[in-house]
Amino acid sequence: MASCSPIKRYIVSVFSSRPAVMICVFTLLLLCGTHLGSAAANKKKKIETPASSTDGPPGGAAVGGSSKQTLPTCQLSDFHFEYTECHSDGVRWRVSVPNPDTCENGGPPPPIRAVDCGFTCEAGQYLDVQNSQTCLNCAAGKYSLGGGQRFENWNKMPQEFLSLSEKVDEMYMESRSNCNESAWVPRNGFISSPGNDCQVSLVYSANLKKAGYVKFIYSYAEEDTIFHVRISNDQCQETGHGIDRWPDATGEGQWKEIKIDLSMGMNVISWKAIGMNFEDSTKTSPIRIKLIEINGLSYTSQCTDCPSGTYSDTSGSTDCLVCSANSFSAAGATSCTACPDTHYSHAGSSNCTVRQACKQDDYFQTKAPCNAQSKTKTVYKWIQPKICRSDITGATQLPSDSGEIDCPPCNPGMTFVNSSTCNFCPRNYYSNGINECKKCEGSTAPEYGMSFTSWNYMPPNMEATCLSMYGKCCYGN
Numbered sequence: 116m117a118s119c120s121p122i123k124r125y126i127v128s129v130f131s132s133r134p135a136v137m138i139c140v141f142t143l144l145l146l147c148g149t150h151l152g153s154a155a156a157n158k159k160k161k162i163e164t165p166a167s168s169t170d171g172p173p174g175g176a177a178v179g180g181s182s183k184q185t186l187p188t189c190q191l192s193d194f195h196f197e198y199t200e201c202h203s204d205g206v207r208w209r210v211s212v213p214n215p216d217t218c219e220n221g222g223p224p225p226p227i228r229a230v231d232c233g234f235t236c237e238a239g240q241y242l243d244v245q246n247s248q249t250c251l252n253c254a255a256g257k258y259s260l261g262g263g264q265r266f267e268n269w270n271k272m273p274q275e276f277l278s279l280s281e282k283v284d285e286m287y288m289e290s291r292s293n294c295n296e297s298a299w300v301p302r303n304g305f306i307s308s309p310g311n312d313c314q315v316s317l318v319y320s321a322n323l324k325k326a327g328y329v330k331f332i333y334s335y336a337e338e339d340t341i342f343h344v345r346i347s348n349d350q351c352q353e354t355g356h357g358i359d360r361w362p363d364a365t366g367e368g369q370w371k372e373i374k375i376d377l378s379m380g381m382n383v384i385s386w387k388a389i390g391m392n393f394e395d396s397t398k399t400s401p402i403r404i405k406l407i408e409i410n411g412l413s414y415t416s417q418c419t420d421c422p423s424g425t426y427s428d429t430s431g432s433t434d435c436l437v438c439s440a441n442s443f444s445a446a447g448a449t450s451c452t453a454c455p456d457t458h459y460s461h462a463g464s465s466n467c468t469v470r471q472a473c474k475q476d477d478y479f480q481t482k483a484p485c486n487a488q489s490k491t492k493t494v495y496k497w498i499q500p501k502i503c504r505s506d507i508t509g510a511t512q513l514p515s516d517s518g519e520i521d522c523p524p525c526n527p528g529m530t531f532v533n534s535s536t537c538n539f540c541p542r543n544y545y546s547n548g549i550n551e552c553k554k555c556e557g558s559t560a561p562e563y564g565m566s567f568t569s570w571n572y573m574p575p576n577m578e579a580t581c582l583s584m585y586g587k588c589c590y591g592n
Contacts, residue, residue, distance in 0.1 A: 191224060193217050199229075211226070239433045253431060258432040259419060260408070262327070264415075265406070266407045269304065269306045281314045291312060304405055307403045312390040319384045319409070320384075330406070330410075332370050332372045333365070334405075340400045340401070341361070341388070341391065343386075343387040344360040345384075439462055472504055472508075478511075484536070485522035492517050524549040528561075
């Protein structure tokens, strides 16, 4: 943020210095959740385990006539392996754990020393915990970042993330929205803040085994929202990098990437959206994030399926390739399947769509390039890529071209070349767009600038584009 108004400077100061107590509490609960869950489970088991008693029915029969289910004795195939927590010297053990509700008793395989805690595999590999304890290449149709994790499929909230909401009640701002119901929401192609005047945080806790980074791609249109990214440790203290970022607005439909270095150890990453409601409306620009990648984590014990619309045709992949237009794939694909001729798809699609009969909206009118006689005509073309059918009953057909007409003049400062193309006049020359370029006389000089009055063609150094909130092309526009 290059500069702030006095009000915005005050708000930024307040929110950057304010302790993130709420985030800390929830983060610590998140970190301790496994232990709390285990304790609760053990307590529940103790309560539910029937104690021996002489007050029960004769012969130890269960109340209601039911008896405890007898499970078979555990065999070697009934166990899977897990790693213990790391010791202070960086050592851990691989222990056998029976698969739930499949067997009881039996002799488990003995524990063995596992790979050290700082061990990670290279990108494109995974650690074979169950067998060799070595790094193996991912199979085709899958990928891995080695010691990293990527989130780009936002059809639901990943369990590693936490969404927190808090009411803003400061000197210049007060939330009028219901902040108890405000949260970051997954929307398939991205995850989005609610776009209101609450303070909403998306939190991820990463215990890095080596120095790494977090990378994310975001978008928000206007400066009516404060976007704050903060990196702290598990005690809510800033890391050694002293990281506090305030990413700028990208503009509507635009996306930007930010990469932040992370220290080894616990890193609590918070993406915070704070809507500013200086006017009556409570609506503000939502923050959208379509990719989050964390690197420097421990090993990965399994590879990730390529998302639908992508594929990987080789083993050891670190990324997946996007299916081309008119093809599709499901998750974990090793290749893309072509759509039938009666269907179409855009690049990166998970299915094909039926081609409907062409309509008037499926073509556009333009002018043909000027010919050697400085003549042009009106022509009609299908919007590309063509996704409709003109060969079925009821389909609209392209209108016929018009007759030839004189080409309109070039724009000021340009002239025709070979009677067909408009080019800029050379230095120290001028033109009204109708006549040829002429050299400036005597001590005069041209008034340089660009003035476009004729739109028979796209002027040089100018282009048109269309972007959607997903960062993809706007087909048909």
